[in-house]
Amino acid sequence: MNRAVIFDLDGVITDTAEFHFQAWLQLAREVDAPFDRQMNEDLKGIDRMTSLARILAHSPHRFDAQQRDGLAARKNTHYQHLIEGITPQDVFPGVPALLSTLQTSGYRLGVASVSKNAAVVLERLALTSQFDFIADANRIQNPKPDPEIFLTVAKALGVEPRHCVGVEDAAAGVEAIRAAGMPAIGVGPRSALPLANHWVDRTGDIRINDIERLLV
Ligand code: BG6
Ligand code: MG
Numbered sequence: 001m002n003r004a005v006i007f008d009l010d011g012v013i014t015d016t017a018e019f020h021f022q023a024w025l026q027l028a029r030e031v032d033a034p035f036d037r038q039m040n041e042d043l044k045g046i047d048r049m050t051s052l053a054r055i056l057a058h059s060p061h062r063f064d065a066q067q068r069d070g071l072a073a074r075k076n077t078h079y080q081h082l083i084e085g086i087t088p089q090d091v092f093p094g095v096p097a098l099l100s101t102l103q104t105s106g107y108r109l110g111v112a113s114v115s116k117n118a119a120v121v122l123e124r125l126a127l128t129s130q131f132d133f134i135a136d137a138n139r140i141q142n143p144k145p146d147p148e149i150f151l152t153v154a155k156a157l158g159v160e161p162r163h164c165v166g167v168e169d170a171a172a173g174v175e176a177i178r179a180a181g182m183p184a185i186g187v188g189p190r191s192a193l194p195l196a197n198h199w200v201d202r203t204g205d206i207r208i209n210d211i212e213r214l215l216v
Contacts (some may be wrong), residue, residue, distance in 0.1 A: 004157045009121060010113060016083060028058075028059075046172055083124070087125075162181055169188050184198075
């Protein structure tokens with residue numbers, strides 16, 4: 001049987017979730033909107049324009065569509081500065097070993113990230129060639145929590161969704177995995193990711209036995 005593990009990127013493979021937070025914080029200050037780590041929890045896994053709309057809902061100023069595009073581009077510029085210096089040293093501990101073990105055990109490996117920067121991040125981490133398929137966020141119509149991105153990766157890998165395990169640090173991402181008919185491993189506390197089927201503190205803590213158990 002073909003089996004696959006489909007990973008989110010930001011906050012699962014490397015700490016770019018922190019850079020998204022820093023970039024949104026900078027943008028929020030520029031539009032006089034309150035923003036903190038707790039509010040950022042609701043933006044994890046959420047695409048750029050939806051995240052911006054949630055921040056602007058707290059701004060005293062009003063922005064038309066063209067201005068919103070400009071603000072989204074500005075956030076992306078902040079983010080791109082922050083990721084300029086990332087190197088393979090920034091891959092979370094244990095992740096390269098986990099990917100090799102899965103490959104050796106015959107798993108197909110995919111990335112399901114809604115970030116339009118995913119390809120460049122994976123290149124800088126020197127991980128691109130480790131994956132059999134990386135979703136192109138530009139081609140996805142419906143962002144997480146819609147299952148489209150996980151279903152697209154499963155299809156490209158040629159693996160039935162029920163034979164795929166998804167790995168996510170965001171509630172919207174776990175919801176997308178479950179809606180795709182896949183078991184989910186949550187990277188983070190059970191309280192934050194109640195829909196997951198298994199939880200780890202760090203991606204590197206995932207054991208192949210956990211994955212096999214979820215696919216029985
Ligand atoms: C997700 C992140 O992976 O990508 C979100 O969890 C981010 O925080 C989203 O907003 C979109 O990323 P980008 O790079 O296209 O702005
Ligand atoms: Mg994430």
